[in-house]
Amino acid sequence: MSQWSQVQQLEIKFLEQVDQFYDDNFPMEIRHLLAQWIESQDWEAASNNEAMATILLQNLLIQVDEQLDRVSQEKNLLLIHNLKRIRKLLQGKYHGNPMHIAVIISNCLREERRILAAASMPVQGPLEKSLQNSVVSERQRNVEHKVSAIKNSAQMTDQDVKYLEDLQEEFDFRYKTIQSLEQSDKNSALIKQEMLALQAMLNTLDYKRKEVLSKIGRVIHEIDMLMSNMLTEELLDWKRRQQIACIGGPLHGGLDQLQNCFTLLAESLFQVRRQLEKLDELLTRLTYDGDPIPVQRPQLLEKVNFLLYNLFRNSFVVERQPCMPTHPQRPMVLKTLIQFTVKLRLLIKLPELNYQIRVKATIDNNRRFVLCGTHVKAMNMDESANGSLSVEFRHLQPKEMKSSAGSKGNEGPHMVTEELHSISFETQVCLYGLTINLETSSLPVVMISNVSQLPNAWASIIWYNLSTNDPQNLSFFNNPPAATLSQLLEVLSWQFSSYVGRGLNSEQLNMLAEKLMGQQVSYNDYQLSWAKFCKEHLPGKSFTFWVWLEAILDLIKKHILPLWIDGYVMGFVSKEKERILLKDKTPGTFLLRFSESNLGGITFTWVDQLESGDVTFHSVEPYNKGRLSALPFADILRDYKVIMADNVPENPLKYLYPDIPKDKAFGKHYSCQPNEVSKPSDGGGKGYVPSVFIPVSKILNDSTDPPSPSDLLPMSPSVYAVLREHLSPTVIETAVCCKLFHG
16 A cells, blocks of 8 residues: 555544645645655655756656646546646746755655654654643634634724714814804804704714724733733744654644734734824824823834734744755754755735845854855745745855864864754844844754764754753753653654654663663653763663664664564564563564664564473574665565574574564565576576575574574575585585674
């Protein structure tokens, strides 16, 4: 089943998450129509290779053309129209930057895998629960309701101001009419009666002025209260959700809803401002003793301007944090002289501001780094699929200043990756006589000069965003706080779900907890130090916990990803636990686990039964990325042979734990079918016998030591058959012993 087919079977709450990251940058129609083709391409590799990305973009457009031909024959007018529009959009948007669409599609596929992994996990962790609690959802609904009510109140006040204006015009006309009469006519009874009517009208005007000012005051107060409480909390919650999403957590939504609220409030405040201007205009035409306008209007206008200033300042946000396109799963880690992207949005979407706001990007003021590339751009509504007022910087590069380069050699490796920096942005809004200076900053970033520093830099990003919601604590690592182990384990599971498509279950997390703190302590409220996570070596090892875990992530990503996604790699299980699991199983049952003593290693252990009836266990020397580059791991499991003393080689691996036939589990991942044994003359070109790698181990019956390490012997099945015809098993065994790999 294709990945897209699995996505379509998700519950609605997960489908809503999928819907959030498909837009005009990569339309969902294309994802749906070209599902299998899209999933068969290596978009991640293309995101770092312009030539490959160019070819993939061309092939994508060809695929769209083929779909157009098909729907044209079916005379599906709506789909024809949409596909033509999408083709034109893709060609125009990515013709000059094909790597950008490769990054986008790669990210979309990765997010789908993460959501599929999250949907398969039965229990939410404490962090995810806190982000999705009912109190937050209820507050979101309350904010939207109150904003809508405020907008309606401002519009109703507009009608009151219009009534007041009409009333004053009538009063002005009637008053001027009387003033134009001769003095003798003013003393008539009719005129005196008219003067009484004018006085009554003036009293009504006074009452209406006070009423309008009171209503304006209430609208301003409601906006003030909403901004000070619920809206501020909503914005802070969104920023916290963004932090969590950056370190692999659930996708953060809600920015469009916030934009709607901010925009409606800004429109309401500008509407109130116009109402106050209209009152000032009415004041110049008519005033009197006790007139409330000159007393109340200046205070109300000052309050409106103050709220507008605060609303605009809070509306300037970093929509997408700094990230190198080459490492989309590692945002906020920036390498010197490598481009990164960052996107900003103004949550107040007013047409008058389109292309009128120029944003300048700078790096923090320690003068150690500068930004190269286009660092001033105008915000517009054309580049975003939802028409938001935003700007995306795509060609910024951090550069280290020469004056500080000499001091870098005195810094330890941890000092480099624990030093936090900030990318700052500033602009100015000029609108309706107001000039507002806006500033915002990215979350703290870590600068590296070499890719080898990336794992520890990423650990710093994880620890910071897990431990604090302070967006600008650049001195955080001067005294980093401890983290709750239960929350850290949840974040570690996210590293696997976001990076390699499948999170960790409770048993796997328990093993990691034991690795971090030992078996004795309950870890629900256990506090883990930063040093123990990333700086102190594991007991008896030459590496830290995080380096060990990062090496496993790299191993999965590059060598055993399909097996991991299928759930066939138990991975995190101790030697003691694996023996408990296997001891009562059928001989030949095996499981796959990650090595605890070798970085980036995977091994398998199987259970066997001796003639005496005793149970024995065998584990091969861990396979690392070097050996897995020579032969796919699934093929190793298929072809693995063991030579027992005085016996011919046989494959001891029969059932994947608990009882899955090996070929049923791994058959679809074999690179080819096992080669049939043939005579030397049957195969090979130019007289050569075709060779294959066969992993072989030797086990001595009388040995209590761990089995000899496995090796990949370049021996074809046909050659092996000939050897068996001419050599005894003992001679073959001796030859194998001489060839075993002991590195």
